[in-house]
Amino acid sequence: MLLKVAGSLLPDDVDFEIVKYDDIPVYNEDHDTPKASERPASVTKFRELLEAADAFIIASPEYNYSIPGGLKNAIDWASRGKDSPLMHKPVAVMGATQGLWGTVRMQAAFLPVFTFLNMNPVLQPEVLIAQAQNKFDDAGHLNDDMALGLIKKKLEHLVSASKV
Structure with a gap:
């Protein structure tokens, strides 16, 4: 839901696509x-979609204090x-x-992942939505004005970083 909200807040001249990865097998070198x-x-296919992008938004929950598997x-x-x-x-x-x-x-x-890949992370502002079950309605709309403002600011920084 957060990724869809972020996509809806991007400027009209920015293309946005959600890239799914649920059919990717477990990594095996x-x-x-x-x-x-x-x-x-x-x-x-996944890599080709990422290659076409100028920047990335990663929206995720947290599992076991880390990145979901x-x-x-x-x-x-x-x-x-x-x-x-x-x-x-930029990411x-x-x-x-x-x-x-x-x-x-x-x-x-x-x-560390961003460092290894020499990516350009947009670190500020941080968008950390706690107790999300109380901040999204049944249709997936975010009803937290402070969070919406932080997302907009972060996306402005991302769009600027992608134009460099």
């Missing part, structure tokens, strides 16, 4: 070869090789959780 044609088809797995597939579609690109991470910490640990866990 034996199946990740220098030839993209030998990677699983779902991975190749499926998301980390997709990042692992996209991060490998000199042709990684993540390298040097904004934000999260929503039912707990009280608002994904602070998940977002911190991404910092």
